[in-house]
Amino acid sequence: MSNSSLLFVLIISVISGIDFYFFNFLIYFFTFFFIGQSEIISLVMLVGDSGVGKTCLLVRFKDGAFLAGSFISTVGIDFRNKVLNIDGVKVKLQIWDTAGQERFRSVTHAYYRDAHALLLLYDVTNKSSFDNIQAWLTEIHEYAQQDVVLMLLGNKADATHDRVVKREDGERLAKEFGVPFMETSARSGLNVELAFTAVAKELKHRSMKDPNEKFKLHEYVNKEMKGTGCCRS
Numbered sequence: 001m002s003n004s005s006l007l008f009v010l011i012i013s014v015i016s017g018i019d020f021y022f023f024n025f026l027i028y029f030f031t032f033f034f035i036g037q038s039e040i041i042s043l044v045m046l047v048g049d050s051g052v053g054k055t056c057l058l059v060r061f062k063d064g065a066f067l068a069g070s071f072i073s074t075v076g077i078d079f080r081n082k083v084l085n086i087d088g089v090k091v092k093l094q095i096w097d098t099a100g101q102e103r104f105r106s107v108t109h110a111y112y113r114d115a116h117a118l119l120l121l122y123d124v125t126n127k128s129s130f131d132n133i134q135a136w137l138t139e140i141h142e143y144a145q146q147d148v149v150l151m152l153l154g155n156k157a158d159a160t161h162d163r164v165v166k167r168e169d170g171e172r173l174a175k176e177f178g179v180p181f182m183e184t185s186a187r188s189g190l191n192v193e194l195a196f197t198a199v200a201k202e203l204k205h206r207s208m209k210d211p212n213e214k215f216k217l218h219e220y221v222n223k224e225m226k227g228t229g230c231c232r233s
């Protein structure tokens with residue numbers, strides 16, 4: 001419950017002459033009610049081949065910066081937290097950055113089942129990272145929860161000269177597997193915020209189970225992508 005809401009209840013209580021015990025009850029009720037509903041903790045996992053830009057995407061989202069310089073592969077698994085305000089509700093994302101290297105695959109497998117959402121990345125400048133998406137999806141179906149929120153991201157969209165995977169190919173693959181898709185760039189920041197916000201909105205929607213609130217991840221992504229004038233799915 002925010003300070004202003006608390007102050008509001010206090011003022012109303014004083015004005016209307018509500019006694020102390022009833023006022024206390026009101027505070028407990030509202031605190032429990034609002035805090036109980038206003039914090040959602042979700043686990044989001046970044047997966048994809050080594051070098052596709054998972055760590056850079058996370059750093060861009062968390063700190064708003066691009067990790068330039070020499071490429072240091074993630075060892076095992078790393079995580080960072082970020083709290084988003086989604087329509088007045090705090091959604092705490094715990095984001096796990098997994099190692100793309102084959103030798104860490106068994107470590108990653110152990111984390112799949114706890115993930116609420118997966119961002120599956122390929123690199124638009126690396127054809128094999130795109131070809132491996134099918135194998136990643138097979139792995140996801142084997143280890144992750146059936147209803148996990150899944151989104152396909154074609155990263156390094158800024159690298160126009162080195163691009164070998166067309167946006168349309170990414171769109172086609174995503175359509176084939178029925179997952180939302182967008183191109184991102186950890187370097188320029190393109191669609192980074194949008195990717196995480198879209199996932200957070202879907203997780204919030206699922207968690208609150210509000211029948212009056214209609215949210216469709218695919219539609220939201222398509223609408224927002226149109227807004228950017230770029231890389232529509």
Ligand SMILES: Nc1nc2c(ncn2[C@@H]2O[C@H](COP(=O)(O)OP(=O)(O)OP(=O)(O)O)[C@@H](O)[C@H]2O)c(=O)[nH]1
Pocket residue numbers: 048049050051052053054055056057067068069070071072073074075098099100101155156157158159184185186187188
């Ligand atoms: N041009 C460009 N380069 C990027 C982008 N994202 C990452 N890179 C570069 O790609 C390389 C790999 O990035 P990482 O984020 O470390 O890749 P990763 O997927 O975490 O790799 P692993 O930890 O081995 O799984 C680094 O040299 C980055 O600078 C991007 O959006 N655009």
